[in-house]
Amino acid sequence: xxxxxxxxxxxxxxxxxxxxxxxxxxxxxxxxxxxxxxxxxxxxxxxxxxxxxxxxxxxxxxxxxxxxxxxxxxxxxxxxxxxxxxxxxxxxxxxxxxxxxxxxxxxxxxxx
Amino acid sequence: xxxxxxxxxxxxxxxxxxxxxxxxxxxxxxxxxxxxxxxxxxxxxxxxxxxxxxxxxxxxxxxxxxxxxxxxxxxxxxxxxxxxxxxxxxxxxxxxxxxxxxxxxxxxxxxxxxx
Numbered sequence: 001x002x003x004x005x006x007x008x009x010x011x012x013x014x015x016x017x018x019x020x021x022x023x024x025x026x027x028x029x030x031x032x033x034x035x036x037x038x039x040x041x042x043x044x045x046x047x048x049x050x051x052x053x054x055x056x057x058x059x060x061x062x063x064x065x066x067x068x069x070x071x072x073x074x075x076x077x078x079x080x081x082x083x084x085x086x087x088x089x090x091x092x093x094x095x096x097x098x099x100x101x102x103x104x105x106x107x108x109x110x111x112x
Numbered sequence: 113x114x115x116x117x118x119x120x121x122x123x124x125x126x127x128x129x130x131x132x133x134x135x136x137x138x139x140x141x142x143x144x145x146x147x148x149x150x151x152x153x154x155x156x157x158x159x160x161x162x163x164x165x166x167x168x169x170x171x172x173x174x175x176x177x178x179x180x181x182x183x184x185x186x187x188x189x190x191x192x193x194x195x196x197x198x199x200x201x202x203x204x205x206x207x208x209x210x211x212x213x214x215x216x217x218x219x220x221x222x223x224x225x226x227x
Contacts, residue, residue: 043203
């Protein structure tokens with residue numbers, strides 16, 4: 001099975017930097033995704049990591065350590081529109097197919 | 113359309129009734145997923161279709177839940193004898209392999225309310 005943990009809620013100030021952590025335990029690991037979900041909307045893709053290290057994409061970066069079963073999403077220069085839930089998802093190769101399992105999400109509130 | 117389409121967007125039903133939820137994936141996407149999201153919660157995996165392979169049904173919570181995918185395209189999720197705990201947003205996603213990895217595109221979901 002999969003066990004994906006992330007904090008339930010976080011609050012940060014506009015213009016600041018915030019790091020959202022995700023730890024996982026899974027068999028057949030085959031990649032880690034971060035999705036953003038605004039209230040009442042569908043999740044949208046943010047980032048993908050399959051090798052160790054940091055992937056940077058504008059204000060957002062994502063890090064992966066496979067040996068530690070650990071990832072984080074780093075958001076820089078926070079904007080009010082970044083208030084959303086951030087979902088960590090692990091792809092696992094099981095029963096001959098790749099499936100994608102989500103954590104419960106971290107609800108980020110950006111305050112002025 | 114260009115995105116994943118789900119219908120209906122909202123469904124209110126009485127306890128004990130059957131419901132069908134529909135998902136139209138992006139054309140050409142071979143993989144299709146169903147997830148369930150309760151208020152303020154994460155995404156709970158239900159079922160996964162990949163091409164012509166047998167679906168991964170390991171996430172279906174009970175035998176009241178079933179899904180099919182006809183012709184490798186449209187999918188229908190059926191919930192029989194609905195219960196109040198079935199109330200949730202049901203999200204469908206399809207995926208493509210671009211840039212060497214598989215990225216999911218989600219529909220807007222069906223909000224199911226069981227009274």
